[in-house]
Amino acid sequence: MTTKSSDHILSPLAKARGAGSAHHGSGHWMHQRITAVANIPLMLWLVWSVVHLPGASYQDVSLWLAQPVNAILMILAVLSMFYHAVLGLQVVIEDYVHCEFSKMLSLIGIRLGFAALGVAAIFSVLKVSFGG
């Protein structure tokens, strides 16, 4: 085992950070768990809400989404769900895409893609809420 000069000034925690095959330590794992916990109530709420969609008119659904509680929960659901999706897809990509170039391209792609989808979704909720 070679010793780098920086090893001496790093705490054990600092050394552990960024370790592992994906080079970001335990951060990914923890974020996945936190969003997983958040997703349980948020997804139950979303399923419970979507059940009423097929029979509802444009007016009904707009009024429903314009309610502060529903708008806030929808934005939280989008954030937590999309972030969890990025973390999950990242693991799948790291498992199956072995070419470094394609891997980086896919990882950047899902992040940009979900960022764009997230902004579109949140902007839409705000527009409906503020009566645009």
Add this chain to the structure above:
Amino acid sequence: MASEKPLSPHIQIYRWEITMLVSILHRAAGIAMAVGTGLVVWMLLALATGPQAYDCFHQFITSPLGSLLLLGWTVAIFLHMGNGIRHFFWDVGKGYSIPVAHRSAYLLIAFTTIMTLIVWFVGCPWQ
């Protein structure tokens, strides 16, 4: 090439286990839901755009294909959620023994089925 060392199981002769099936389904459900977020964005964008755009989305989601996707979404959510809870138990070091892992896998299938039936029959999306 005779060797006393145990060989790693080859995929073609690997016996299917419920735990293996559930693990694969968990990942498949996750990927499917990640793709399915497009539908959520479509719904919200359509609501923000106007009645015509929403009508287009509504027509799709109430079509046979749309209903099939919603049914798949319901199954995927509860399977992924239930298995996520199984993972939380593993995270704190519980439920690792083979009999318990098998039992929790069957419990997950039951949970997914019951929750899906509740949403589709008690919640009745078509009312």
